[in-house]
Amino acid sequence: MEKAKKLRVLVAKPGLDGHDFGVRMVALAFHHAGFRVIYTGCRRTPEQIVGAAVQEDVDLIGLSILSNMYRYSLPRVLELLRESKAEDIPVICGGIIPPEDIPKLKDMGIKEIFDPDAKLKDVVDWVKNNVSPCRDEIVPANGNGRLHAQAVCHHLEWDDESIREVVSRFGGNNHSLLNIVWSPE
Numbered sequence: 730m731e732k733a734k735k736l737r738v739l740v741a742k743p744g745l746d747g748h749d750f751g752v753r754m755v756a757l758a759f760h761h762a763g764f765r766v767i768y769t770g771c772r773r774t775p776e777q778i779v780g781a782a783v784q785e786d787v788d789l790i791g792l793s794i795l796s797n798m799y800r801y802s803l804p805r806v807l808e809l810l811r812e813s814k815a816e817d818i819p820v821i822c823g824g825i826i827p828p829e830d831i832p833k834l835k836d837m838g839i840k841e842i843f844d845p846d847a848k849l850k851d852v853v854d855w856v857k858n859n860v861s862p863c864r865d866e867i868v869p870a871n872g873n874g875r876l877h878a879q880a881v882c883h884h885l886e887w888d889d890e891s892i893r894e895v896v897s898r899f900g901g902n903n904h905s906l907l908n909i910v911w912s913p914e
Contacts, residue, residue, distance in 0.1 A: 736862045739787040741769040741778045743806070744798030751845065752793035755823065758849040759791075762857070775805035783813050789860045794824040795845075799834070807838045819860055823847060 740756045742749055749771050756768045767785050769778065782790050794802060803822060810816045816838075823843040826834070831842050840859065843852055 736764040736789060736856065736860060737767065737785065737787040738764045738789045738791055738856070739767045739769065739778070739782045739785060740791045740793070741773045741781070742771040742793045743773050743775060743778060743802040744794060744796055745772055746794070746796045746798070747771050748795055749793070751795075751823065752791075754849060755791060755793065755852060758853050759856070762853045764856070775802055775809055778806055779809035779813055779815070782810075782818055783815050787818060788862050789856060790818055790820045791856075792820065792822045792824075794822060794826070796825075799824065799826055799830075803834055803839055804837055817863075821852075821856070823852065 736759075738759050740752060740759065742752050752771075753768070756766050759766045767781065767787065769781050773781075778790065778792070790806065792802070792806065799822065803820070806820055807816070810818055810820070819840040820838065821841045821843070822834070822839055823845070825845060826842055834842060841855055843855075
């Protein structure tokens with residue numbers, strides 16, 4: 730029997746906003762749903778996000794924005810995906826976006842926008858129903874000086890138990906966070 734391919738999802742927080750509890754909860758929900766999750770952390774530029782998405786060959790980009798940076802970040806991510814010939818990677822967003830701007834963003838190419846009251850199950854179900862894995866194999870990226878998992882977890886102020894859980898999944902702390910692919914046993 731052929732093993733089902735898992736979705737590869739890149740989760741990121743563009744702009745200067747450092748409020749990342751929600752995006753970490755979404756990443757954890759994706760992980761528990763069986764998706765392979767690449768979390769790039771906070772304060773990423775659209776260039777960093779698209780570069781990581783292309784390098785990691787993801788099936789979906791999920792962005793979290795709690796400021797008006799969405800007006801710059803979302804169109805720029807879509808533009809960079811087109812320039813990278815990766816416009817087939819769907820982009821979803823969660824955060825505080827005025828209702829009157831949502832149709833404009835969807836017309837630009839954002840596939841779905843979730844408000845802060847969205848239930849994690851609804852986000853996961855939307856992804857399961859609207860995104861298909863399209864990659865046959867995973868090609869890991871090389872580290873090139875990125876933060877290691879343990880350092881990133883400390884930076885996120887995770888407790889020691891959470892850090893041990895993340896680090897134990899990858900056989901040590903010598904993995905770049907962008908190389909980390911969460912996959913349930």
